Amino acid sequence: MNLIQIILLFTLIVPFCIAEQSVVDYCVANLTLPKTPGGYPCIDENKLTSNDFVFTGFHSPGNTSESVFKSSVIRANDDTFPALNGLGLAMSRIDIAVGGVVPIHTHRVSEIIIVIEGTIIAGFIGTNHTAYYKTLYKYDVMIFPHSLLHFQVNVGDTPALAFVSLNSANPGFQTTSLALGANDLPTEIVSKITLLDEEEVRRLKAIFNGTNDLIL
Numbered sequence: 001m002n003l004i005q006i007i008l009l010f011t012l013i014v015p016f017c018i019a020e021q022s023v024v025d026y027c028v029a030n031l032t033l034p035k036t037p038g039g040y041p042c043i044d045e046n047k048l049t050s051n052d053f054v055f056t057g058f059h060s061p062g063n064t065s066e067s068v069f070k071s072s073v074i075r076a077n078d079d080t081f082p083a084l085n086g087l088g089l090a091m092s093r094i095d096i097a098v099g100g101v102v103p104i105h106t107h108r109v110s111e112i113i114i115v116i117e118g119t120i121i122a123g124f125i126g127t128n129h130t131a132y133y134k135t136l137y138k139y140d141v142m143i144f145p146h147s148l149l150h151f152q153v154n155v156g157d158t159p160a161l162a163f164v165s166l167n168s169a170n171p172g173f174q175t176t177s178l179a180l181g182a183n184d185l186p187t188e189i190v191s192k193i194t195l196l197d198e199e200e201v202r203r204l205k206a207i208f209n210g211t212n213d214l215i216l
């Protein structure tokens with residue numbers, strides 16, 4: 001199999017995992033209308049073209065220098081690729097510079113990753129604190145079960161490229177360091193609820209623009 005066939009196969013697997021019933025073939029999102037828990041309302045079907053079902057945002061790597069984690073995630077979800085609305089799947093392109101990481105994070109649904117270039121250590125932590133992690137090479141695939149904290153680390157000496165697919169049109173993305181450092185909770189509360197000392201909380205808030213350095 002060549003690269004294109006592998007990526008194609010990969011993106012075709014996920015839809016079969018969600019046997020949801022629908023009374024329409026598709027519902028391309030009208031992004032000008034408010035989103036509901038079930039997704040966006042549909043745009044007028046008569047205005048659809050083939051281009052509505054194609055996403056071209058993965059051609060170039062994201063800029064890994066813009067992130068403190070030296071990685072970039074380009075997301076194809078219902079907000080960027082409206083045809084995904086209601087279909088229960090999304091995809092991302094992940095670029096990780098040498099020495100970079102995708103920081104530990106969680107989302108509402110499961111994620112499957114395929115490595116295309118480079119060498120990464122990927123893993124997740126179960127609710128009983130067992131860590132499952134492994135060095136992944138080109139074309140290796142790993143699953144991160146829904147809601148569990150997971151991460152990727154580039155351990156090679158070249159940039160890493162991977163694609164992931166997730167079984168929600170908008171999986172959400174909550175990164176632990178940002179959750180702790182980008183919020184406006186008083187520093188003392190963050191310190192108390194994590195056992196991080198206040199200096200460490202301030203360091204995270206400085207990196208992630210968190211506010212409210214309040215000691216109660």
Ligand SMILES: *[C@@H]1O[C@H](CO)[C@@H](O)[C@H](O)[C@H]1NC(C)=O
Nearest residue numbers: 030031032033042043044047
């Ligand atoms: C999106 O919704 C707005 C507001 O109802 C409507 O005016 C517009 O025509 C819709 N767009 C399409 C492409 O259907």
Ligand SMILES: *[C@@H]1O[C@H](CO)[C@@H](O)[C@H](O)[C@H]1NC(C)=O
Nearest residue numbers: 060061062063064065066067
């Ligand atoms: C990537 O981001 C860095 C830091 O913001 C910037 O200096 C650099 O010009 C950007 N590179 C590209 C190719 O846009």
Ligand SMILES: *[C@@H]1O[C@H](CO)[C@@H](O)[C@H](O)[C@H]1NC(C)=O
Nearest residue numbers: 125126127128129130131132
């Ligand atoms: C967690 O679950 C795994 C798999 O059942 C088991 O092997 C492991 O001992 C458990 N770990 C803890 C800390 O309970």
Ligand SMILES: *[C@@H]1O[C@H](CO)[C@@H](O)[C@H](O)[C@H]1NC(C)=O
Nearest residue numbers: 066068182206207208209210
């Ligand atoms: C913090 O704010 C600065 C200035 O507004 C911005 O350039 C930077 O990207 C922000 N950092 C984060 C991690 O959001």
